[in-house]
Amino acid sequence: MLDLLMRARQKGVHRLNRMEVLHNATLPQNASVKLTWAALTMPKELVTWHGQHDFSITEAGAQLYNTRFGHGSNPTPTKVADAVICLPGPEHYVN
Template sequence: MNLSDEQWLVLDLLMRARQKGVQRLNRMEVLHNNALSQGVSLKLTWAALTMPEKLLTWHGQHDFSITDAGVQLYNLRFGNGSDPEPTKVADAVICLPGPEHYLS
């Protein structure tokens, strides 16, 4: 599948979120993030909005999640036969729960 670099980054964000126990992201959180420039936020949001339905599911107007097909495609591209480790850039882009979240 031919995805833009930004769309691959969205899949990476979603994989990192899943790793942290977050199943859905909110496009408004990505769009209005202070850790990124407005241009990057816009590109990531547009990438999510234009992602093929097969790879990303929308829940209402703002929340989205990766599909099983999206997980498989990500693993195929970055996994080399195993489950790849998503980048930590997602931690700066979205507010994922920290370790203290899991201790309670």
């Protein structure tokens, strides 16, 4: 879940919607349920909820992700999140 949140943050999306994750047509239903359950059960120190459906990674969550997967540097989140959630493409960015 932290990887999804970090990829979303990298793409400029700071909040995810649990309904979007749960009802994703590209994932098997059991994977969608597991990801949604992971989001719902993450400690509040790592994930902040905004209303009933939207959530975001906290700074402590980002630090944990970087420590766990960075091995001394900032890790690059996987692109799995691109299939799980609707993230903006390159055309979204203005130079």
